[in-house]
Amino acid sequence: MIHLLAEDAQALDCVTEVENARDILRRGTSAERQRVVFTEAMKEHGNEERALKQVVQMLVEQFCG
Amino acid sequence: MEEPTFSIGIEEEYLLVDAKTYDLAAAPEEMMTECTEKAGGQVSPEFLQCQIEVGTAVCSSIGEARKELVRLRTMVRDTAEKYGLAPIAASTHPFAEWDKQHFTDKQRYRQLERDLAGVARRMLICGMHVHVGIDDDDLRIDLLRQFPYFLPHLLALSTSSPFWEGRDTGLCSYRLTVFDNLPRTGLPPDFHSWREYQNSLRVLTENRVIEDTTKIWWDVRPSARFPTLESRICDVMPNLEDALTIGALTQCLMRMLYRLRLQQSALACVRQFPCWREPLACAALWHFRRIDRLRSAKKSYLSTNCSTN
Numbered sequence: 001m002i003h004l005l006a007e008d009a010q011a012l013d014c015v016t017e018v019e020n021a022r023d024i025l026r027r028g029t030s031a032e033r034q035r036v037v038f039t040e041a042m043k044e045h046g047n048e049e050r051a052l053k054q055v056v057q058m059l060v061e062q063f064c065g
Numbered sequence: 066m067e068e069p070t071f072s073i074g075i076e077e078e079y080l081l082v083d084a085k086t087y088d089l090a091a092a093p094e095e096m097m098t099e100c101t102e103k104a105g106g107q108v109s110p111e112f113l114q115c116q117i118e119v120g121t122a123v124c125s126s127i128g129e130a131r132k133e134l135v136r137l138r139t140m141v142r143d144t145a146e147k148y149g150l151a152p153i154a155a156s157t158h159p160f161a162e163w164d165k166q167h168f169t170d171k172q173r174y175r176q177l178e179r180d181l182a183g184v185a186r187r188m189l190i191c192g193m194h195v196h197v198g199i200d201d202d203d204l205r206i207d208l209l210r211q212f213p214y215f216l217p218h219l220l221a222l223s224t225s226s227p228f229w230e231g232r233d234t235g236l237c238s239y240r241l242t243v244f245d246n247l248p249r250t251g252l253p254p255d256f257h258s259w260r261e262y263q264n265s266l267r268v269l270t271e272n273r274v275i276e277d278t279t280k281i282w283w284d285v286r287p288s289a290r291f292p293t294l295e296s297r298i299c300d301v302m303p304n305l306e307d308a309l310t311i312g313a314l315t316q317c318l319m320r321m322l323y324r325l326r327l328q329q330s331a332l333a334c335v336r337q338f339p340c341w342r343e344p345l346a347c348a349a350l351w352h353f354r355r356i357d358r359l360r361s362a363k364k365s366y367l368s369t370n371c372s373t374n
Contacts, residue, residue, distance in 0.1 A: 001218055001314075004332075008317035008324065012071060014127040017313035020306055021222060030155060030225035030303050031237035038159075038233070052160040052231060056087035059153040062303035063079075064138050 034058070069323060072198035073130050073316050074293065076120040077137075077301050077308065078111055078191035079152040080161075081145060089115045089161040089189075096148045103140050110169045112177065112188055115161075117141060117152065123198065123291075127313045134305060154308075156191050156226035156240035156300035163189040163230070184247060190226065190240040193301040193308060195315040196293035202259035204323070205287050205294050209262075211322045211331070213252050216284050216298045217349035223299035223311050224354065238300050238354035244282070249275070252346055253283040262287065284350075294319065298350075 002021055009018040027033075034055050041051035083090045091114035100108045100117070111118045119141060121133035141152050166189055168174050177185050199205045224237035236242065244250060256262040269275050278289035284298040296315050302308045325331050 001215075005314070005317040005321055008320040009313065012126065012313070012316055012320060014313035014316065017127050017306075017309045018317060020310040021314060024222050024307055024310065029221075029223065029237060030300075030307070031227040034155075034159070034225070034227055035233065038228075048231070049160070052228065053087045055159045055228065056082055056153065059155050059303050060082065060084070060087070060151045063152055063154055064135075064142050065305055 030059075030062075066201055066204065069200060069204065069319075070125070070198040071316055071320050072293075073124050073127060073312055074121050074196035074198075074291070075124075075130055075134060075308070075312050076118060076194040076196075077134070077154060078116055078118045078193070079141065079154050079301070080158050080191055081115050081117060081150045081152055082158070084146065084149050084151045089158050089166065090150055091115050091167060092117055092145075092150070093148055096144055096150070099147075100141060100144050103144065104137060107137060108141065110171065111191075112168055112174050112185070113166045114169050115166060115189075116169075116191060127309055127316065130312055131305075131309055134308065138305065154191075154225075154301045154303045156224075156238065157229050157243075158189065159228035160231040161189060163187045181247065187243055187246065190243050191301045192240065192244070192297060193223065193299045193311065195296045195299070195312050196288060196291060197296075197316050197319045198291075198293050199319065199323075200292045202292075204326075205292070206256050206259050206262055207326065208294055208319055208322055209253055209285060209287060210255060210257075212285050212294065212296070212318065213346050214332075215318050216252075216296070216346060217353045219296065219311060219314060220298050220300075220350060221353040222314075223302055223307070225300040225302055236355050240300055241298075241350070241354050247282055249280065250282045251284060253286060 002018055005018055009015045037055050037058050038051050041054045042048065081090050081092050082088060092110065097110055108117065108119050119137040121130050121137070124130040124133060145152050163186065168178050199208060220238060226238050226240040227233060227236065229239045266278055270277065275281065282297065285294060285296045288295045299311050
């Protein structure tokens, strides 16, 4: 799809933003990241409630980059 | 026909949490007032009191949209902080319970709650909507027919709602599963002209099924308020760069479909699409809300034949 849109990304001045789709594919979406944080927290302390709060903490930190 | 502007506008819905406990929290009226004073009509309450919505101005480029979103996100974060709150851009809260939330006391939301009852009360979800400016009415309908092929691609790149009420749902976008309980959601019907679309809407409004077209919630729809096509499929994303990527892809996809149309051409996968749009797109949308590794998706629908003919 990125290849298909190359001409349009040039015309609309958004090549960098379109190319970032490759990074999303490589590192995964937020859903995957949330699961990683949850799983790692569970391994560390085994407390589900605390692990879920750590997921929210990450989401708060990401809000403005 | 003049070339469309392909202007872009992005709307994002956020959840508010207590900055210390991370529990979901309602926005105090003073906070909403302060946000409105700072950003005017670009910020508004949403169906639930713990939600807040922002919308960029009409932007001529993704660069402009970036500046707008940075400004709006910063304003919401800074204002919320004064009230001991913090916003998150995720489509579900990992452990909040929907039946403990309160809806916003506005006429529109009171009516939604009355009309949709228990289905509406479960809508503890947030989305991201991308508007692309396409002035010509019939062109908007033509792109409405073609664009759904790419909805699964956009969803797959945006998922942010794996948890619901403290449990891992096994899905990446549980939001869509909750949202699809509403009527008038999912893929749009296959309209062949603006006139046909308008006639269909007239039937719905004259029979009092809906009062106006803001109560149509297809995954992509002609906006009721602007000359835009509005993609509504995506989860809202915590990472601003990812949100801008979705905005840029949406804008580029519309331009690409328009460009091929001018050449009296179309992608093979889109041209064939009307025959199998429902089963294929529904299956792909289900698949992409479920998968937990995007790489596996690349082998199937994401790489379907996209040669032109």
